[in-house]
Amino acid sequence: MTTSAAPDLLALDDLLSPAEIAWRDTVRSFVDAEIRPHVARWYDDAHFPREIAPKMGALGVLGMHVAGRSAVEYGLAAMELEAGDSGLRTFASVQGSLAMTAIHAFGSDEHRERWLPGMAAGELIGCFGLTEPGAGSDPGSMATRAERTADGWVLRGVKRWIGLATLADVAVIWARAEEGVRGFVVPTGTPGFTAVPIGPKLGMRASVQAEITLDAVALPEDAALPGVVGLRGPFTCLDEARYGILWGAMGAARDAYEAALAHALDREQFGSPIAGFQLTQQKLVDMVLEIQKGTLVALRTGRRKDAGTLPAAQISLGKLNNVREALAVCRSARTILGGDGLTLEHSPMRHAANLEGVRTYEGTDEVHTLILGRALTGVPAFR
Structure with missing residues (x-):
């Protein structure tokens, strides 16, 4: 299709x-x-x-x-x-x-x-090591350390849920140094760097997530990113990734809707296509309402981003809304497909399982809710 x-x-x-x-x-x-x-x-x-x-x-x-x-x-x-x-x-x-x-x-x-x-060019693959077993939504609590040596740096720590780490040629690793959080460019062949895939997974199965161990990884002085100290560095990158999710989630929702519509037009019960049943039409209408609204949110966000007028809270608005609604669309689409929707012949349940992961990474629903709450009230609720 x-x-x-x-x-x-x-x-x-x-x-x-x-x-x-x-x-x-x-x-x-x-x-x-x-x-x-x-x-x-x-x-x-x-x-x-x-x-x-x-x-x-x-x-x-x-x-x-x-x-x-x-x-x-x-x-x-x-x-x-x-x-x-x-x-x-x-x-x-x-x-x-x-x-x-x-x-x-x-x-x-x-x-x-x-x-x-x-x-x-896709000839080299990179990964981004920020999240840790004990520091997901709170990266300021990271335990990975970067220690200065006579020759440069030594990194020690563990990163978890790192996309592409087992395939990567280079990793950008964030660690706490004496002066604050620093980023490091780490070729993955460096002694002491190991990555092990996480699994078995129930979603994001056509992707790779891994746990990285940094066991006294020795790096030269110039491995450190010179342009930033502090969490502004990783947060800048996360905002770029979160922005893409606004749009991506609507793609998954649209594909699930189209699978459900095609099935509803083809499947007959009680002598009629199920697309003619009122309850099926209500589901299809509700799906399209959320896809259209979510796409409009994504487009408005993109135009403001291109204009340089985008507040960070708007990214949270779009990520929270669009992933949550896309997941609801995919679940509803699966019901129209009936038992066949449990198979990989059809996309909605695969999209729904993936979106459970998307809903969690780059900021959970709870984190984005609190970001928006701070924007509305001026009162931070993180601590």
């Missing part, structure tokens, strides 16, 4: 330029050709296809903002990639929004020259 019948009752395409529509359709065609035919097998095998990375690099979806693409163009790409699978959109996000942003924004010229061209 293609996504050519995406619902657009609000004529949201009228808000896009011809170039933006052409770019979206290019990514959509890539997903139809390179992801949809294989994703059920990848998901079932819990396999991330490393060979797709250079294809995505050639498409131009890795590090788009580094390459000068607009926020809206990045969002449109994220939406189409996640209509294929959250794991593939996550790869583009970890590679571009997290690892490449850190190196581009805060690295040295040598860091940029060494890593960014290969990462943009």
Whole structure:
């Protein structure tokens, strides 16, 4: 099934330029050709296809903002990639929004020259080590330490739920140094760096998440990112990744809706297509309402991001709303598919399982709720 019948009752395409529509359709065609035919097998095998990375690099979806693409163009790409699978959109996000942003924004010229061209091409893979077993929503409590030595630095600690870590050529690791939180560019072949995949997983199975152990990893002085000290560094990268999720979640929701609609038109019960039943139509209508509203939220957020007028709280608004509503759409779509919806022949339950992971990473519902609560009241509730 293609996504050519995406619902657009609000004529949201009228808000896009011809170039933006052409770019979206290019990514959509890539997903139809390179992801949809294989994703059920990848998901079932819990396999991330490393060979797709250079294809995505050639498409131009890795590090788009580094390459000068607009926020809206990045969002449109994220939406189409996640209509294929959250794991593939996550790869583009970890590679571009997290690892490449850190190196581009805060690295040295040598860091940029060494890593960014290969990462943009998908020839090199990067990961982003922030979350720890005891420091997820509260990265300020990280236990990983960076100690100065006569020759540079030594890193010690554990990072968990790190996307792509077992495949990565380079890791951006955040650690607490004497002067504050610092980022480090760590080639993954460095002695003392090990990554072990986390599993078995019930979602995000076409992606890789891992636990990293840093056992006295010795680095030269110039491994540290020179452009930032403190949590502003990782938070800048996280905002880039959270922004892409606004769009991506709507891609998953749209794909689930289309699967449900196609089934409802084809499936007959009591002598009629179930698409003609009132309760089925109510479900389909509710899905389209949330997809249209969520896409409008994503587009408005992208326009403000491109204009340089985007407050951080708006990203939280979009991430909280769009993932929560996309998950509800996917669950409702599964009910229309009946028992067949439990199989990987159909996408809604796969999307729903993935979105449980998306709902958790880059800030849980609870964290984004408190960010919005602070924006509304001026009173922080984190501590």
